[in-house]
Amino acid sequence: MIVNLYPLKTFKLPIIAECINPDMLKGKTLDDMRRLELWEGNKRRTLGELFKIEISNPASSSENVTIIVNGDVSRVKRIGAGMKSGEIIIKGNAGMHLGAEMHGGKITVYGNALSWAGSMMKGGAIEIHGDAGDYLGAPYRGSKEGMRGGKIVVSGNVGNEAGAYMHKGVIKIYGNAGQFTGFRMRGGTIYVQGSCGGRAGTCMVDGAVIVVGALESAPPTFTFEGVKNKARIDENEAVEASFYLFVGDLTENGVGKLYVARDRNPHLSNYEKLL
Amino acid sequence: MELLIKNGFVYDPINGVNGEKIDIAVKNGKIVEKVNECKAKKINASGMVVMPGGVDIHSHIAGGKVNSGRLLRPEDHYRDFEKKTRITRSGVGRSVPSTFTTGYRYARMGYTMVMDPAMPPLEAKHTHEELSDTPLIDKASYPLLGDWWFVLEYLKDGKIEECARHVAWMITATKGYAIKLVNPGGLEAWGFGNNVSSLDDQIPHFGVTPREIIRGLCKVNQLLGLPHTIHVHTNNLGVPGNYATALETMRCVEDLAAGGKPVIHITHCQFSAFKGDDWRTFESGAEEIANYVNACSHVTLDMGQVIFTDTTTMTADGPFQYSLHTLSGNKWVNHDVETETSTGIVPFHYKRKNYVHATQWSIGLELALLIRDPWKILMTTDHPNGGPFIAYPKIVAWLMSRKAREATLKRINPKARSRSLLQSIDRELDFSEIAIMTRAGQAKALGLNCKGHLGVGADADIAIYNFNPETTDPSRKYKAVRRVFKKAAYTIKNGQIVAKDGEVLRHVNGATFWLNVQTREPAVLTAEMQRRFKEYWTVEYENYPVSENYLAVSHPITVKADV
Known part of the structure; x- marks a missing residue:
């Protein structure tokens, strides 16, 4: 079953729409879907009041739901939060907390996503073709429950603190990353193809941050372990290039790995004297 | 307004009523002999348990510390929130709920009076602002006086009468209710990065010992004739082997007792009943404490029961909170309340599968069940330190049903299970004993004459639970017990029905x-x-x-x- 959603207006107020979730639409008729509740500002609304809903291909298995959002929903928060199966495709920008705490399924955004995309996710996949905001895959404020599984791929740039408190899973960023990437990480891998802001991997205990682009400096609380020719992202994927490997964060007795590409970071070459 | 509660099974231990069917008449917020049956609003409580409104002797619900806890824990709020209704305000928080939510949740469980046990005098205004904003329940607060500079000086000079006058002024000035001592002497030492480890350690710069502070303030309490005893959080709290300190603390005021009346209240005793030399040899010291308490009459205790959940620990015991922070690695707030006391806050998750946590859970229940006289051991979780107060129904079920205890025992750490005394305890409390531990005993320990009973002249604070003790056995149907104590059928505050079946019906300011x-x-x-x-x-x-x-x-x- 494919459910097409068209925003009926340009949203000015924040909307909390946990009902835009394949699990919630599973086995529902069009009328049921229209009646699903969401919040616009402090007012209760229904899905039908804010979106035009079209179901195509209803005859196919209603177990396998794909939601296609056509239009800008950057004001709409918590799309796909907690989803376990199915697929969401957003043709436009997505709002905050996209796919927060998701367990499975897939979300694809052909546009940008705001902060906390994939926050506290446990499984599944998120693909963002534009940029992502701050706290990509990071926990809710105050919490230590970082990402525990799944995969996030961002084609553009991301903000600060991507993958903070991450335990497991993979984050791949093809653009640039902000500061404190992998802050307090405990496992998993973050791959940054572009340049990375300062303090990458600060307070990390385990896991790996791979920076293929430029990194201003390695944190002073990391030890230099040498030059490696390969950095592994997951079981199936590795990057073959010359990397400086730093291990830390020593303030946390950490054994996290920070790989920094050698060719793009000549200013780190003085570490080679330590070999 | 007049009210008549008909045909309920009334449990009013102070007046010796034990499950008899009595009608309770209410007029102008007080319990009266009788009311005009035609005019009075009638509540049909047939097949239900009628008790005085619940009283909580120790629950951190207001003040600077609680508020810092709220700031520290946004993640505690976002999963648990209450929506605004026509009558109630919205609110958030599970272990550190906002003030209004605190009032609503207590009222839903049939509680009508709650004591905030730790008010730094310097933050008395803040505490009272929050207490004023906590609706539906009456409340009071205990100022922290165990490390107050002037008290320490008076005690050092042996000036008990002058000290008493000063304490009287302090209690009146801070609008407090009782004398609270937290790790006496230890908090002053913590101001300099130290702690005390026994009752006879000298406190730096003052030259008094914790023993002298406890005895001194106990005498002050008697001189002033305050309704509650001194309310003591012992030294060495949360340290293995501290049951000896707790026993020593109780013994040190033994000679001051007269007429079989309590002179000391040891609060959240579970945290002071640890045996062993370190965390590896850690075990329960509940039996030793229970044996002592069973043999004497000058002590009251409260449980400080641990619940397996994520919660926020907060005490004025700064050094203890620091050790908890280093132990757990969790975030920490340390607040130096100038010359008066200290404060620490650390989020904490009690886990079933952790040996120490599971043993702590067991200790609380062992204390409650091994101490024979329910008037001496009161039910608390030391909210939010052992767990949030919304878990009280669970504790009631554990106390009333061996089956409930076994169900939890099955799921805890195997080593803790094999060492737990609970397996050998068959005792199951009845509704009368529960009424003592949750209201009558608490009111009596606090010296509140108008609370905790349903005699003529008492405040009309009444809780009605939809449970028929004649047809249902609480020991077997413990889940039903949990359910009914979670949502009182009726909560009546000052003669007005404030909550019905878990729904708040009107907003009333508690006093x-x-x-x-x-x-x-x-x-x-x-x-x-x-x-x-x-x-x-x-x-x-x-x-x-x-x-x-x-x-x-x-x-x-x-x-x-x-x-």
Whole structure:
């Protein structure tokens, strides 16, 4: 079953729409879907009041739901939060907390996503073709429950603190990353193809941050372990290039790995004297 | 307004009523002999349990510490929130709920009076502001006086009467209800990065010992004739082997007791009943404490039961909180309340599968079941330290049903299970004993004559639970017990129905109880003291006292003392 959603207006107020979730639409008729509740500002609304809903291909298995959002929903928060199966495709920008705490399924955004995309996710996949905001895959404020599984791929740039408190899973960023990437990480891998802001991997205990682009400096609380020719992202994927490997964060007795590409970071070459 | 509660099974231990079918009449917020049956609104309580409104002797619900806890834990709020209704306000928080939510949740469980047990005098105004904003329940607060500089000085010089006058002034000025001691002496030492480890350690700069502070303030309490005893959080709290310190603390005031009346309340005793030399050899010291308490009559305790959940620990015991922070690696707030006390806050998750946590869970219940007299052991979780107060129904079920205990025992750490004394305890409490531990005993320990019973003249604070003890066995149907204690069928506050079946029906401001302690001679504030106030406190002496109009609903209790 494919459910097409068209925003009926340009949203000015924040909307909390946990009902835009394949699990919630599973086995529902069009009328049921229209009646699903969401919040616009402090007012209760229904899905039908804010979106035009079209179901195509209803005859196919209603177990396998794909939601296609056509239009800008950057004001709409918590799309796909907690989803376990199915697929969401957003043709436009997505709002905050996209796919927060998701367990499975897939979300694809052909546009940008705001902060906390994939926050506290446990499984599944998120693909963002534009940029992502701050706290990509990071926990809710105050919490230590970082990402525990799944995969996030961002084609553009991301903000600060991507993958903070991450335990497991993979984050791949093809653009640039902000500061404190992998802050307090405990496992998993973050791959940054572009340049990375300062303090990458600060307070990390385990896991790996791979920076293929430029990194201003390695944190002073990391030890230099040498030059490696390969950095592994997951079981199936590795990057073959010359990397400086730093291990830390020593303030946390950490054994996290920070790989920094050698060719793009000549200013780190003085570490080679330590070999 | 008149109210008549008909045909309920009434449990009113103070008046010796044990499950008999009695009608309760209410008029103008008080319980009366009878009302006009035609005019009164009738509540049909047939097949239900009627008890006095619940009283909680120890629950951190307001003040600077609780508020810092709220700031520290956004993640505690976002999963648990209450929506606004026509009557109630919205609110958030599970272990550190906002003030309104606190009031609503207590009222839903049939509680009508809650004591906030730790008010730094410097933050008395803040505490009272929050208490005034906590609806539906009456409340009071205990000022922390165990490490108050002037008290330490008076005790060092042996000036008990002067100390008593000073304490009287302090309690009245902070609108407090009882004398609270937290890790006496340890908090002053913590100001310099130290702690005390026994009752006879010298406190730096003052040259008094914890034993002298406890005995001194116990004598002060008696001189002033305050309704509650001294409320003591023992030294060495949360340290393996501390059951010996707890026993020593109780013993050290044994000789001050007279007439079989309690002179000391050891609070959240579970945290002070650890045996062993370190965390590896850690075990329960509940049996030793229970044996002592069973043999004497000068002590009351409360449980401080641990619940397996994520919660926020907060005490004035700064050094303990620091050790908890280093132990757990969790975030930590340390707050130095100038010259008065200290504060620490650390989020904590009690886990079933952790040996120490599971043993702690067991210790709380062992204490409650091994101490034979329910008037001596009161039910608390030391909210939020052992767990949030919304878990009380679970504790009631554990106490009433061996089956409930076994169900939890099955799921805890195997080593803790095999060592737990609970397997050998068959005792199951009845509704009367539960009524004692959750209301009558608490009110009696607090010296509140108008609370905790349903006799004529008492405040009409009543809780009705939809449970028929004639047809249902609480020991077997423990899940039903949990359910009914979670949502009282009716909660009546001052003769008005404030909550029904877990839904808040109206907003009523509860009163703030405080002691107006009048001494024969006024407390002397020397020029030297005033100078020190100016030099060491951020609040001027003149701005220090909380005036009565600061309280939304003031309920002073006058105590006349002959000092």
